Each structure stands twice: as structure tokens, then as C-alpha cells.
Amino acid sequence: MTTQLDAPPAPAERTAARRLTTRVGRFRELGIVVALALVIVPTAIVNPRFVQPQSLRDLALNASIVALLAVGQTLVVITRNVDLSVGSVLGLSAFLTAQHFADNPGTPLVAGIGFGIAVGLACGLLNGLLVALGNVPSLVVTLGTLYVFRGVDYALAQGEQVNAANLPDALLNLGSSRIAGVPVLVLITLVVIVVAAVYLRSYRSGRELYAIGSNPEAATLAGIPVAKRTLTTFVLSGLVAGLAGALWVARYGTVDAAAGTGLELQVVAAVVVGGVAIFGGSGTVAGAALGALLLGTITSCLVVLQIPAFWQQAISGALLLSAITVDRLLALRLAKALRRTEGTSHA
Amino acid sequence: MRNLLRWETALVFLLVVVALTGQVGTDGSFLSGGNLFYLGLDIGEIALIALPLTLVIVAGEIDLSVASVLGLSSALIGWLWNAGWPLETILPTVVVAGALCGAFNGLLVTRLGLPSLAVTIGTLALYRGLALVVLGDTAVADFPASYTAFGTTPVPGTNIPYPILLAAVLAVLFGIALHASSFGRSVFAIGANEEGARFSGIRVKRVKLSLFVLAGAVAAIAGIVYTFRFSSARADNGLGLELAVVAAVLLGGVSIFGGRGTLFGVLAGVLLLGGLRNLLILQDTSTEVLTIVTGLLLLVSVLAPSITRRVGNLRKATP
Numbered sequence: 125m126t127t128q129l130d131a132p133p134a135p136a137e138r139t140a141a142r143r144l145t146t147r148v149g150r151f152r153e154l155g156i157v158v159a160l161a162l163v164i165v166p167t168a169i170v171n172p173r174f175v176q177p178q179s180l181r182d183l184a185l186n187a188s189i190v191a192l193l194a195v196g197q198t199l200v201v202i203t204r205n206v207d208l209s210v211g212s213v214l215g216l217s218a219f220l221t222a223q224h225f226a227d228n229p230g231t232p233l234v235a236g237i238g239f240g241i242a243v244g245l246a247c248g249l250l251n252g253l254l255v256a257l258g259n260v261p262s263l264v265v266t267l268g269t270l271y272v273f274r275g276v277d278y279a280l281a282q283g284e285q286v287n288a289a290n291l292p293d294a295l296l297n298l299g300s301s302r303i304a305g306v307p308v309l310v311l312i313t314l315v316v317i318v319v320a321a322v323y324l325r326s327y328r329s330g331r332e333l334y335a336i337g338s339n340p341e342a343a344t345l346a347g348i349p350v351a352k353r354t355l356t357t358f359v360l361s362g363l364v365a366g367l368a369g370a371l372w373v374a375r376y377g378t379v380d381a382a383a384g385t386g387l388e389l390q391v392v393a394a395v396v397v398g399g400v401a402i403f404g405g406s407g408t409v410a411g412a413a414l415g416a417l418l419l420g421t422i423t424s425c426l427v428v429l430q431i432p433a434f435w436q437q438a439i440s441g442a443l444l445l446s447a448i449t450v451d452r453l454l455a456l457r458l459a460k461a462l463r464r465t466e467g468t469s470h471a
Numbered sequence: 472m473r474n475l476l477r478w479e480t481a482l483v484f485l486l487v488v489v490a491l492t493g494q495v496g497t498d499g500s501f502l503s504g505g506n507l508f509y510l511g512l513d514i515g516e517i518a519l520i521a522l523p524l525t526l527v528i529v530a531g532e533i534d535l536s537v538a539s540v541l542g543l544s545s546a547l548i549g550w551l552w553n554a555g556w557p558l559e560t561i562l563p564t565v566v567v568a569g570a571l572c573g574a575f576n577g578l579l580v581t582r583l584g585l586p587s588l589a590v591t592i593g594t595l596a597l598y599r600g601l602a603l604v605v606l607g608d609t610a611v612a613d614f615p616a617s618y619t620a621f622g623t624t625p626v627p628g629t630n631i632p633y634p635i636l637l638a639a640v641l642a643v644l645f646g647i648a649l650h651a652s653s654f655g656r657s658v659f660a661i662g663a664n665e666e667g668a669r670f671s672g673i674r675v676k677r678v679k680l681s682l683f684v685l686a687g688a689v690a691a692i693a694g695i696v697y698t699f700r701f702s703s704a705r706a707d708n709g710l711g712l713e714l715a716v717v718a719a720v721l722l723g724g725v726s727i728f729g730g731r732g733t734l735f736g737v738l739a740g741v742l743l744l745g746g747l748r749n750l751l752i753l754q755d756t757s758t759e760v761l762t763i764v765t766g767l768l769l770l771v772s773v774l775a776p777s778i779t780r781r782v783g784n785l786r787k788a789t790p
Contacts, residue, residue, distance in 0.1 A: 206588075208714075260773040261727045263588075267718060268773070271766030278759035386711060389535075392592055402589040434607055434706075438600025444593035448585050 152399040155450070156414040159443075160421060167425040174428050181307055187420035188313040189214075189368050189375065193391040194398065194412040195313075195320050196364030199357040201395055202324070204337040204404030205262035207358060209251060210365045211387035212273035217243040217369025219277055222286035222379040225295060233294045237370040244366015245359060247273055252358030256351040262358075270388065274381075281381035288377030299374035309371055313413070316364060320409040329353060337404025393440060394419055397447045419443070478724035478775060482739040489743065493750040501750060504630035512622075512700060514745035515634030516541065516693040516709065518738070520716045521723075522638070522645045523686040525737045528720055529649065530682055531662040531729025532580060532587040537690040538712035539598035540572045542705075544694030546602035549611030549704025558618055566691045572598055573687020577680035595713065602706040611704040622700030634696045641689070646734045658682070662729025718765055719744055722772050743768070 168175045193210050200207045221240035225231055231239075247269070254265045288296060301308050324330040336343040336350050344350050373379050392402075398415025400407025422443070423436050493501035500506055520537050527534050544565045551561045572594070579590045621633045649655040660668040661675050669675050698704045723740030725732030744765060751761050 254770065254774070258774050258777050260777055264721050264727050264769060264773045267714060267721070268766045268769035270714070271718070271762050271769065273766075275759045275762030275764075275766060278757070278762065389592055389595065393596065396589050396592070402586050432604075432607070434603035435600065437596050438604055441593050441595065441597025441600055444596065445579065445590065448589050448593065449579070449583060452583055452585055 152451070152454075153408065153411050153414060156398060156411065156418055160414070160418050163418070163421055163425050167428050171428050174425070177305065179424075181302070181305070181310075183421055183424055184310045184417070185307045185375070186424070187417045188307075188309050189372060190387070190390055190394055190420065191413040191416035192313050192316055192364055192368040192371070193387065194394045194416045195316055195409045196361035197391050197395045198398075198400050198407060198409045198412040199320065199324070199333065200262070200361045201392075201400050201402060202333045202337045202404055202407055203354055203357050204340060205255065205354065205357070206266065206392065206402075207248075207251060207361045208263065208266040208388045208392075209247065209269040209273055210361065210391055211384045212270045212277065213244050213247040213362055213365035214369040214372060214384035214387060215381065216247065216273045216277040216280075217241075217366040218372040218379050218383040219281055219286070219369075219381055221370045222291060222373045223280075225292055225373070226286050226290035229292070231292070233292070233298065236292075236295065237367070240370030240373075241363055241366040244362045244364070244369060246362070248359040248362015248365070249355075251362060252355035255358060256355040274385070278381045283381075285378060285380035286373075291373065291377060295374050296377055299371070299377070309375060312367075312371065316367070317409055317413050320360075324409060329356070333357065334405055337401075337406075339405075390419070391416075393444050397444050399447070399451060401451070402448075415447075478772065479733060479736040479739060481775070482723070482736060482743060486739060486743050486746065489746045489750060493746065493753070496750070497753050501753060506749070506753070508625050508630045508632055510745055510749045511630075511632040511635040513749060514741055515632060515638060515700070516697050516712065517716050517719055517745070518638040518741045519634065519641065519693040519696065520686075520690050520712070521719050521737050521741050522641055522734070523682065523689045524716055524720050525723070525725055525732060525734055526645065526649055526655075526658055527587075527682045527686050528717075528725050528727065529662045529729055529732050530658045530679055531665065532679060532682070533591065533717070533727075534573075534576060534587065534683060534686045535591040535713045535717070536572070536576060536594040536598055537686055537693075537716060538709045539595045539602065540569050540687050540690035541694040541697060541709040541712065542707060543572065543598045543602040543605070544569050544691035545698045545704045545708040546606035546706040548695065548698050549609075550605045552611055552614065552704070558615070562695055565695060566688050569691020569694070570684050570688040573684040573690075574680065576687065577683030580683065581676040581680050599706070599710075606704065606706045608706070612702055614699065614702055614704075619699045619702040622696060622698075622702070634700070637692070637696070642734065642738060649734055654678070659730055662726075662731070664730070715744075715765075718769050722765075722768055724772060727773075 164175070173179060193214065197207055197210060217240045220243050221236060224239050225236050251262075251266055251269055254260065254269075255262045258265070298308055303311060324333065332343070332348045332353055335346065335348055336353055340350060369384070372383055376383075394416035395407070395412045396402055396415070397418060398407070398411035398413065400412055419440055422439055423433075426433060426436050426439070490502060520541070524534060524537060547565050547568055548561055551564065552558070556564075576587070576591055576594055579585050580587045625632055626636055647655075649658060657668065657673040657678050660671070660673055661678060665675060694708065697708050701708075719741045720732075720737050721727060721740075722744065723732065723737030725737060747764060748758070748761050751758065
């Protein structure tokens with residue numbers, strides 16, 4: 125939608141078209157912010173304590189792990205792929221990280237988290253190799269590895285769990301400490317979002333991801349190393365899921381083999397609500413992270429408004445459907461408008 | 472020779488291997504009538520839902536909301552039963568509700584042109600959410616034994632569970648619809664090349680819509696089966712079943728891109744997964760092995776065609 129690989133149009137048209145697409149792109153993220161406000165403001169009016177710092181911190185903290193996974197997923201989805209294995213990668217990384225810390229007392233914090241990231245990276249590498257070299261659909265591959273990674277997780281855990289008592293204080297503090305009032309986990313998530321956003325926006329290989337998602341054949345013809353880039357996105361998605369797994373341990377303390385089960389669909393939902401097109405070629409990590417925040421905020425608001433939690437899932441579903449419907453209608457209008465600008469310049 | 476390389480053949484071979492090793496490994500109890508009855512009960516819902524889902528995937532779409540429709544139909548059964556409706560009225564109502572859920576999916580996909588993957592992830596949450604709204608976290612269990620017997624006893628004089636009888640009848644109907652009717656030809660045509668199908672006069676939108684309606688209706692029937700099998704109507708019945716069904720269909724050799732696949736392969740896939748699971752339980756093996764095997768089989772099923780193609784290319788290249 126935002127990146128097309130058609131022949132370059134004349135400068136005048138291009139600026140007009142580009143202005144239009146950026147305006148729509150900005151409008152998209154603005155839309156989520158407006159939706160966030162629509163959810164937060166009435167809740168705050170009913171219960172002013174909802175916008176107190178502590179409550180807002182919890183809100184951001186609860187959304188941060190899904191937001192992290194959504195960032196990795198965005199990279200994959202932009203290239204017209206999907207990674208359904210993120211929940212299982214998170215689970216495997218969380219359990220192995222916790223076990224690593226418990227078995228090796230005195231492991232430095234960074235080394236332990238690095239271990240979790242390495243687990244995720246290995247999983248992502250396997251996904252990426254299967255998709256890029258096997259040349260098979262990512263939906264099926266990652267559905268397969270969703271089962272494999274979770275099965276390995278259960279096999280390694282043998283029904284055991286790692287308790288917070290066996291984990292170093294440094295790790296558990298990471299889950300609860302704050303810098304300038306902002307929880308550290310949220311800061312880490314923000315750093316990952318910014319890095320990914322800069323990569324997608326300003327680096328050649330980042331821009332190439334959009335080209336691949338817009339039109340894989342054209343991207344190949346344009347000399348973009350499609351297989352290599354696809355592999356990279358899966359490795360990055362695995363890496364981020366590994367980090368999320370390590371942070372999961374820091375946040376929850378007690379970990380068994382079931383951590384993160386079923387998270388994959390929540391993450392895909394957040395990404396889609398955040399305006400990333402499921403068939404690739406458009407979307408931003410900021411949007412995806414905002415999508416995760418919106419879905420998390422709705423859950424908290426229902427609690428505050430004392431609406432039965434049973435409504436939460438129905439509302440998330442309805443929200444996802446309205447988000448893709450609005451996107452579709454906008455895209456249709458945009459296409460019409462673009463055709464019109466082209467028409468006038470030819471006349 | 473080409474037929475020997477077909478995925479369905481490999482599946483049947485695997486099935487025979489599983490049956491034989493099972494029979495030997497369990498001293499003959501694996502293929503006993505009693506065990507086959509439980510095996511049949513265990514795969515009933517997956518076998519049912521896999522039938523329409525095969526058609527949906529062959530047409531190049533996907534429906535991830537089926538397990539939520541199952542849950543919603545189970546919750547509706549409980550809710551309406553509590554409201555004093557007779558089961559004779561409840562069951563048709565629930566099937567119609569399932570068909571409406573499918574129609575909603577289908578209309579969003581065909582009329583608005585939205586991708587079915589995103590739509591049905593949305594309705595996966597929506598329908599499961601509605602099930603929770605209808606029934607909350609309570610369970611309704613006081614159904615008359617004359618109905619729950621359908622979920623727990625075999626057809627008199629046989630070891631065939633009623634759900635499997637139902638699935639077998641539907642499998643014949645779906646098999647004829649997909650492989651021996653003009654409707655089935657158009658489903659394949661749409662999956663292979665939607666544009667081409669439209670230009671050859673196939674009513675693409677109408678066919679796709681009908682497939683989603685079928686998927687919804689059959690998922691609701693699976694919800695009825697599930698409810699009576701466990702004598703319990705709950706909103707979280709069948710949670711997460713969608714990935715198991717999709718895995719079974721893809722394992723059966725149906726291409727995720729559409730246009731390719733057989734109902735026979737899918738039934739073999741369902742049986743293979745069910746048989747493995749049953750065998751592992753009989754041998755007290757932990758179910759994580761099954762999870763790993765499911766994943767690996769799925770990977771092999773997609774990698775196999777790609778590998779055979781490469782080997783074929785190599786052979787062509789060397790004189």
C-alpha cells in the first residue's frame with residue numbers, strides 16, 4: 125500500500141501520491157491513538173484512579189511482552205509471511221532461561237538473558253531456513269514448529285517448574301524495577317521498538333522488506349536477495365521472542381513449560397489492529413506496538429469498569445474486524461484517489 | 472511411478488506402520504474393538520470439522536474460527552437448555568447459529584475482500600468471546616441420558632461411535648461434492664486461479680460464501696457432539712482445536728495455497744494423528760512426544776513435495 129514497485133511516476137505525481145500515502149499512514153496510527161483515548165478517557169471519568177502513574181505503569185508493563193513479540197512479528201508479516209511459533213519460542217526460551225539461572229547460581233544477568241536470546245535465535249534460524257531454503261509456506265512451517273518447540277519445551281521440563289526462589293534477585297528486580305518512574309521492561313521494549321522502526325525506515329535492507337511484501341516476484345527481479353531477507357526476518361522474530369521469554373521470567377518469576385501458550389494469535393491480532401497488512405507490504409512497528417497496547421488497555425478498562433471479563437475477548441475480536449474493515453475501505457479510497465491524480469497529470 | 476510418490480500413499484503406509492507397531496507393541500489391544508471405539512470418539516470432532524475445512528483450504532482460504540464456533544454452539548446449547556427449551560428445538564437452532572457465524576466470515580471475505588486469515592483470527596476471538604458472554608465460566612451438565620448416550624455409546628451391534636458414523640456419512644457427501652461434482656471442480660478452479668475461475672464464469676464469491684457457511688454449520692454440529700460426549704456444555708469447549716484441525720488437513724496433503732488436495736488424504740491424516748495419540752496414551756508415553764511428532768509430520772508434509780521436486784530437477788540435469 126505504501127510501497128509500490130511500479131515504474132517511477134513523474135515527479136509531480138509522485139509527490140502528490142506520496143503526500144496522500146503518508147497522510148493515510150499517519151492517519152492509521154492516529155486512529156489507534158484515538159481509539160486508545162476513547163477507551164481511557166471514559167474509564168478515567170468513571171474511576172480517576174485509572175490514570176494514576178501506578179496504574180498506567182501496570183498498563184504499559186502488561187502490554188510490553190505482547191508488544192515485543194508484535195515488533196518481531198511485524199518484520200515477518202511485512203514480507204508477506206507469518207510466524208505462528210512465537211508463543212512456543214517464548215515458552216521454550218523462558219523455561220530454558222529460568223533453568224539456566226537456577227542450575228548455575230551466579231550467572232551474570234546479561235549472560236543469562238543472552239542465553240534466552242540465543243535460544244530464540246536458534247528457533248528463528250530453524251524457521252527461517254525451512255521457509256527460505258525449503259521454499260515452503262511460512263504459515264505451515266511455523267504451525268509445525270509451534271508444535272515442535274512446545275513439545276520440546278514440555279519434554280525438557282518433565283512437568284517441573286522453576287520457582288522464583290531459585291532465581292537470582294538481579295533478574296527478579298529487573299521485572300519490578302524502574303528508571304525515572306518507567307518500568308525497565310517497558311524501557312527495553314521501547315528500545316527494541318525504536319531500533320526496529322529506524323531499521324525499517326532508514327536502512328536499505330529494511331526498505332527491501334516492504335518491497336518483498338508488496339510484490340515478491342518484482343522484488344526478485346529488482347535484485348533483492350529475497351531468501352536472505354526472509355531468513356533475516358525470521359531470525360529477528362525468534363531473537364525478539366527469545367528476549368521476551370527471558371523478560372517473561374523476570375516479570376513472573378515462576379515458569380513452567382506452558383508459558384506463552386496461545387500467545388501467537390494475540391500477537392497477530394495486535395499486529396493487524398496496529399495496521400500491518402496481513403499480506404505484507406505495509407505497516408509500522410510503532411503501529412503494531414500501539415495495537416498491543418490498545419488490546420491490553422481494553423482488558424484493564426473492563427476490569428476497572430466492572431464489566432464482566434467475559435466481554436474482553438468478544439471486544440478484541442470486534443476491534444480486529446473493524447480495524448481491518450476500516451483499513452480495507454481506506455485502501456480502496458486511496459487507490460481511487462491515486463488513480464485520479466494520475467488521470468489529471470496525464471490530461 | 473508418479474502415483475507411488477504421492478503424499479496420500481505415504482500417509483497410508485505410515486498408517487499401516489502405526490497400526491502394526493501398535494498391534495505388536497500393545498499385545499493386540501491396539502486394534503481391539505474397544506480401543507478402536509475410543510480412538511473413534513477421540514477424533515470425532517476433528518474428523519467432522521476437517522471435512523468442510525478441506526474445501527475451504529482447497530479454495531485458497533482458511534477458517535481459524537471453527538473451534539470458537541464449536542465453543543459458541545456448546546455454550547448456546549447450555550444456555551437454551553437452562554432457558555427451558557427442548558433439545559429437539561435447540562439442536563437445529565444451534566446448527567443455524569453456526570451457519571450464520573460461517574456466513575458472517577464468508578460475507579466479510581467475499582463482499583469486503585478482506586483476507587480470511589485476518590477475518591477468522593478476529594472471529595476466533597469474537598465467537599469465543601460471545602460464548603463466554605452467553606454462558607460465563609459455568610458448565611451445564613444435566614442433559615438427558617438419551618442424548619448424551621450418542622456421545623458415549625457405540626452404534627448397537629458394532630464398535631462404531633455415533634460421531635464417526637456421522638463423520639463417515641458426511642465424508643461421503645463432501646467427497647462427492649469435492650471430487651465428483653461441478654461444485655467441487657469450481658472449488659479446485661478457484662483455489663488454483665481465482666481470476667481464471669471468475670473469467671470462466673464461476674461464481675467465485677457465492678462458492679466461497681457457501682464453503683464458509685458449511686464450515687460454520689459443521690463446526691456447530693461438532694459442538695453438539697463435543698457437548699454430549701463430555702455431557703458438559705462449556706464456553707471453553709474445544710479451545711485451541713483450530714490448529715489441530717488445520718494441522719490434520721495440511722498433513723493430509725492439502726496445499727495451503729489452494730487448488731490441491733484430496734479428502735481421502737485428509738481422512739488419512741486425521742486417522743494418523745488420532746492413531747498416534749491413542750498409541751502413545753496406551754503405552755503411557757507422555758503426550759509431548761505426540762506434540763513433537765505432529766509438528767515434525769507437518770513439516771515433512773510441506774517439505775516432501777519441495778524435496779521430491781528438487782531431486783526430480785537433479786535427475787533431469789544429469790544426463
